[in-house]
Amino acid sequence: MHVSARSALALVLGFAWLGATADELKSGPEKRMAGAFQVKAFSGANTGKSLCYV
Numbered sequence: 001m002h003v004s005a006r007s008a009l010a011l012v013l014g015f016a017w018l019g020a021t022a023d024e025l026k027s028g029p030e031k032r033m034a035g036a037f038q039v040k041a042f043s044g045a046n047t048g049k050s051l052c053y054v
Helices: 002-024
Strands: 037-040 050-053
Touching: none
Parallel strands: none
Antiparallel strands: 037 050
């Protein structure tokens, strides 16, 4: 019984710590890319064509 209570407490504390640090996690670049950029399509209807994204 004590082992399961300790495991439950550790699990709750682990989730609490993850919630506290979730604000620090970022996805993607901080700044926007400047200007248009060219890519070459390798699949779909535009295969082989250069495409411009803004």
